[in-house]
Amino acid sequence: MENDLTLNKDEMRVWSSLVIRGIDNAMSGLATMVNQQIRISSLSLKQVPAKDAPDLLGGSEKLVIGIYLTFTGDAAGHIMLIHQPEIAFAITDMLLGNDPGTTRSLQAMEQSALAELGNIIGSSFLNAIADSLGLALRPSPPEVILDMAGAILDIAFVEILQESDDIFVAETAFGTEDRQASGTFMVIPSLNFLKVILEHSGVRR
Amino acid sequence: MILSKAEPMVNEIDLARSGITITVGLGEIKVIRDPAAVLASFGLGSCVAVCAYDLVAQVGGMMHVVLPSGGSKVMRSKSPGKYADTGMPLLIQELENRGAVRSRIIAKIAGGARVIHTATSDGLLEMGQKNVAAVRAALGREGVPIVAFDTGGQHGRSVWLIVRSGTMSVRTAVTTTVNL
Numbered sequence: 001m002e003n004d005l006t007l008n009k010d011e012m013r014v015w016s017s018l019v020i021r022g023i024d025n026a027m028s029g030l031a032t033m034v035n036q037q038i039r040i041s042s043l044s045l046k047q048v049p050a051k052d053a054p055d056l057l058g059g060s061e062k063l064v065i066g067i068y069l070t071f072t073g074d075a076a077g078h079i080m081l082i083h084q085p086e087i088a089f090a091i092t093d094m095l096l097g098n099d100p101g102t103t104r105s106l107q108a109m110e111q112s113a114l115a116e117l118g119n120i121i122g123s124s125f126l127n128a129i130a131d132s133l134g135l136a137l138r139p140s141p142p143e144v145i146l147d148m149a150g151a152i153l154d155i156a157f158v159e160i161l162q163e164s165d166d167i168f169v170a171e172t173a174f175g176t177e178d179r180q181a182s183g184t185f186m187v188i189p190s191l192n193f194l195k196v197i198l199e200h201s202g203v204r205r
Numbered sequence: 206m207i208l209s210k211a212e213p214m215v216n217e218i219d220l221a222r223s224g225i226t227i228t229v230g231l232g233e234i235k236v237i238r239d240p241a242a243v244l245a246s247f248g249l250g251s252c253v254a255v256c257a258y259d260l261v262a263q264v265g266g267m268m269h270v271v272l273p274s275g276g277s278k279v280m281r282s283k284s285p286g287k288y289a290d291t292g293m294p295l296l297i298q299e300l301e302n303r304g305a306v307r308s309r310i311i312a313k314i315a316g317g318a319r320v321i322h323t324a325t326s327d328g329l330l331e332m333g334q335k336n337v338a339a340v341r342a343a344l345g346r347e348g349v350p351i352v353a354f355d356t357g358g359q360h361g362r363s364v365w366l367i368v369r370s371g372t373m374s375v376r377t378a379v380t381t382t383v384n385l
Binding site: 049050051052053054059060061062063068140141143145146147148149150151152153154155157158159161162165 | 230231232233247248249250251252269271272275283284287318320321322323329332360361362363376378379
């Protein structure tokens with residue numbers, strides 16, 4: 001690895017508790033927005049070699065809808081919310097108050113509803129982390145993309161791969177009770193972001 | 206962005222019949238001397254797949270380029286194909302090691318899309334284009350001609366190289382498969 005950053009146990013604990021706090025906040029934002037209970041079904045923090053990273057979403061060729069945003073400020077990184085297209089359409093129906101099954105494609109209105117979802121989730125996540133550490137983190141406007149999973153992930157990976165051969169990912173699967181809104185929430189921090197949060201939490205100097 | 210336009214994301218073209226499919230992940234270089242082999246990279250966004258082969262020797266290779274150039278950091282990387290500039294000599298060398306003759310090696314390239322449109326940094330936005338330019342330049346330095354390409358655009362691709370025929374097959378997220 002070019003720029004070795006392997007998290008030790010204490011550092012992993014700090015990173016993990018921050019992510020959990022952020023994701024909790026993000027999911028309550030989502031729950032308010034779709035007006036349903038959201039349950040987090042799994043959370044994993046991983047360090048994966050670049051070559052294996054596209055498999056994170058169950059195959060890099062799979063067609064998905066990604067809501068993508070970056071953040072900058074005291075630290076930088078990427079946030080993605082990935083859904084199977086049918087699920088994203090179902091969420092869009094919830095957001096727009098349509099009858100289930102109304103949305104069948106991604107037009108301007110649907111894209112903007114999903115982008116708003118990205119706004120809520122992204123900023124709730126970042127707020128929780130920024131508040132815990134006293135950092136300033138600014139989200140970019142979200143972009144809604146329908147494409148192969150690998151192609152969407154490339155965008156987020158390019159930056160960290162300039163510094164590292166591995167990718168750090170926080171991955172959460174969540175859903176409503178009837179699983180209608182299941183999806184994957186991914187945070188891909190820059191190496192600098194990891195260093196900043198570790199320094200701010202006092203586990204690394 | 207209408208979903209129904211997209212094909213099912215399974216490889217239904219007649220590639221599996223050819224034999225072994227070897228996946229080439231981000232930053233990897235794979236070279237094989239086996240006419241039955243198929244090399245494949247899936248879901249390329251801004252990345253570029255470089256297919257290079259010698260039909261006479263039945264040797265084919267694929268490199269999954271992620272970035273144009275790594276500057277001075279490259280030597281320590283464990284992903285030899287990550288950078289276009291330093292990966293290319295390794296790809297050609299590997300082909301030669303397996304019996305390819307440099308004067309017969311030709312290349313086909315695919316990828317380098319611009320999947321996002323409003324990135325906060327221009328560097329990210331144009332990464333696909335930069336990768337394609339770097340790959341072209343690196344192949345030029347090796348004296349390897351590019352005989353076909355499918356680059357740019359706004360959607361992801363999957364790319365296969367059939368070693369037996371030198372056919373590069375490209376599937377785009379929203380269109381049909383083309384054979385180059």
